Amino acid sequence: MxxxxxxxxxxxxxxxxxxxxxxxxxxxxxxxxxxxxxxxxxxxxxxxxxxxxxxxxxxxxxxxxxxxxxxxxxxxxxxxxxxxxxxxxxxxxxxxxxxxxxxxxxxxxxxxxxxxxxxxxxxxxxxxxxxxxxxxxxxxRPADLAVVPVPGRTPAGAATTPxxxxxxxxxxxxxxxxxxxxxxxxxxxxxxxxxASSAARRALGLPAPASPAPPLPEGVQLPGMTPFTTPVDDFYRVDISLVTPHVDASSWTLTVDGMVDTPLTLTYDDLLAMPMIERDITLTCVSNEVGGPYVSSGRWLGVPFAEILKRVGVQPGVDQVFSYSLDSGYTASTPYQAVTDGRDAMIAVGLDGKPLADDRGYPARMLVPGLFGFVANTKWLERIELTTYAKRTAYWTERGWATDGPILTQSRIDVPKSLGTLPSDKPVLAGVAWAQHRGIDKVEVQIDDGEWQEASLATDGGIDLWRQWSFRFEGPAGLHSARVRATDATGQTQPEARTKVFPDGARGWHQIQFTSE
Structure with a gap:
């Protein structure tokens, strides 16, 4: 032993x-x-x-x-x-x-x-x-042998080693x-x-946005439901890093190059000096199973992607934005169209009024509403290359995942939890639905394989945000099942057929069982 x-x-x-x-x-x-x-x-x-x-x-x-x-x-x-x-x-x-x-x-x-x-x-x-x-x-070895003394036989002057x-x-x-x-x-x-050095730098705070986010409208949050704005510590995290990168912002730079007229290298202070936008945006991971937890919403601060592109001058033929992370060789490929079609794509530096935490991508990350994170939201950003899909293949694409990653129309039941109890004094099912950059127009609930019934929607916070819903249950006491489906603003209803998350996201209706008092 x-x-x-x-x-x-x-x-x-x-x-x-x-x-x-x-x-x-x-x-x-x-x-x-x-x-x-x-x-x-x-x-x-x-x-x-x-x-x-x-x-x-x-x-x-x-x-x-x-x-x-x-x-x-x-x-x-x-x-x-x-x-x-x-x-x-x-x-x-x-x-x-x-x-x-x-x-x-x-x-x-x-x-x-x-x-x-x-x-x-x-x-x-x-x-x-x-x-x-x-x-x-x-x-x-013989050369290393110690001479062990024997009483009466050890030669005079011979060295002894215990x-x-x-x-x-x-x-x-x-x-x-x-x-x-x-x-x-x-x-x-x-x-x-x-x-501690990084924390001291972050303590200096962030600049005020040139374009602040409007206040969220009243009614986006339903009582007793999942927080509409996710607390920073509860924000989901999925990445390939086994240890969180800790980046020194004082020496960090962001390079923007590739098929551009004027390559650009920005320090953290350079980035903070640029005009900022502030937006409420919901993020979703492609690894999210039906009804899963990998979806969160926050108020982001960053430099609009359009400002970056204006400064470098993009050459003809570019069809992808290839981003490089300090996370051990991670790369992502974002459709060029998605950062030029007017949506609030940005290089984010802040979340909910504070500089990004290390595990959220400090000092800067990409963020493109409406796309799954694996093609758009590179954390610990160090380089952006304007290029073509023919020239560059990203980390997850090399491993068989989809090249493009538009977020699917999805919904989830949060109240009650599966196998939970619906109290008689408040017999309300509730949850969230999302279809970022399209918006949610309708949510329907089905009880015990009956007719689909339309749920009540909370106030709409915007097309890049999830939307809460509720449904009053008026059935008998006992064990029941419930399913939910959402329809986005384009008229597309999420399909029933279940698919795995690989290669482009999970599909299907979330279902739970519950007991009504």
């Missing part, structure tokens, strides 16, 4: 040192994160879809945990192997560092290999030091484990210092 622990301690030291080194540069290059991120990229689309559906926002912690468990098992085996084959165990430990470095380079650049390289060296050194104190380990002891071995394991903890803690401290 102690020898297995020696391998685990050495691996922990490697991870701690790698985490510390990565904290000074790119946290995503930390060995464990780099390997996990490479697995995310390599996983087939059905596996990713299954993980999001079953685990939701916990998919990333579960993946990191799984990689960690596998590493612990491998490290324990290497610790046992070191008892008789130390060279093999040391080579295996070094190989783990090589794997981490390869994964980091695959997702980033050559510089991202450094944390894993240093981690590999630290792991080898730690295991070598521990095993040198293991009296049961493989016999050392044999390794079990106590010394256990102490070595403890020292290496402590080094791992100290390294990991130091990396965390460095990260928090960087976060």
């Amino acid at each position: 102690a020898r297995a622990a020696s391998g685990v301690a050495a691996a922990a030291l490697a991870l701690g040192v790698g985490h510390l080194v990565a904290s000074f540069g790119n946290p995503a290059a930390s060995p464990l994160v780099a390997v996990g991120s490479a697995l995310v990229d390599a996983a087939p689309t059905p596996a990713k879809t299954f993980a999001v559906r079953v685990l939701g926002t916990y998919d990333k912690p579960v993946l990191i945990g799984a990689v960690g468990v596998v590493l612990v098992v491998v490290a324990a085996v290497l610790g046992l192997v070191a008892t008789r084959h130390r060279a093999v165990a040391l080579a295996g430990t070094a190989l783990l560092g090589v794997v981490g470095a390869a994964c980091a380079v695959y997702r980033g650049g050559a510089a991202d290999a450094l944390p894993s390289v240093v981690a590999g060296v630290a792991g080898v050194a730690g295991l070598l030091w521990i095993t040198s104190r293991d009296r049961g380990a493989a016999a050392p 044999t390794p002891s079990r106590r010394g071995f256990l102490v070595a394991v403890g020292v290496v484990a402590a080094g791992a903890a100290v390294s990991a803690a130091a990396g965390t401290v460095v990260g928090r210092v960087r976060d």
Whole structure:
């Protein structure tokens, strides 16, 4: 057991040192994160879809945990192997560092290999030091043999070296484990210092919009319903990042180039100095299952895309806006038409009156109403290339998802929850419906396979926002089922037939069962 622990301690030291080194540069290059991120990229689309559906926002912690468990098992085996084959165990430990470095380079650049390289060296050194104190380990080379004194037979002047002891071995394991903890803690401290610097920059606030959002009309919010404007902390989050990128706005730049007359590079201050618009917009993820939670609404502040395009001068032939994220090579392709047809496409810097949080894409992200996030809402934005679909293929398109991603007409029952109870003093079903950039004209409810009945709609906040609805239930007490469907402003009613989220979004009617008192 102690020898297995020696391998685990050495691996922990490697991870701690790698985490510390990565904290000074790119946290995503930390060995464990780099390997996990490479697995995310390599996983087939059905596996990713299954993980999001079953685990939701916990998919990333579960993946990191799984990689960690596998590493612990491998490290324990290497610790046992070191008892008789130390060279093999040391080579295996070094190989783990090589794997981490390869994964980091695959997702980033050559510089991202450094944390894993240093981690590999630290792991080898730690295991070598521990095993040198293991009296049961493989016999050392002849040149390293100690001369053990025998009473009455030790030559005069001969050097004597004490044999390794079990106590010394256990102490070595403890020292290496402590080094791992100290390294990991130091990396965390460095990260928090960087976060504090970012927080200080954000504390300076945001400029007033040149075009503020009008107040939401009275009646958009139904009593006891899902908040019409989603609290920032409750806003859904789906992305490929295993660790949230922490970007220093003081050194961040946004490049706009490609098929343009005048390429542009903007600092964060440059961006904040440009005319801003403020708009209420509902976002939806293509991974949202029928009745799912990946839809949220907020008040966004940003630079209108039209202003960016005016400054660079777009050349003929452009049909896509290709955006690059600081999130380990993530890219998205947005139809050029969608940022030039008058909708409120923007480079967003604020949400609900505050600068973007790190996990919302700070310092800037794209936002295009009416499109699923995977083709339009790139977070941690670093470059925008005006180009063609023939020249560039985005991250998710390469993995089989749709090239275009218009948001589908969808609806959801929020009250009561499935298998919940509808009280006799307030027998009202309620929910939300959305069809961003088209708007919702009608919502219908069906009880127990009966006739479709029209629900009451809350006040319309605008075509880029979801809309709440309610329906008074007047049936008998007992167990019932309810289904909902919406019709958008173009007259299209969401279809009954269920489809999976892959490749362009889930379709179908949300259905629940409930008990009426």
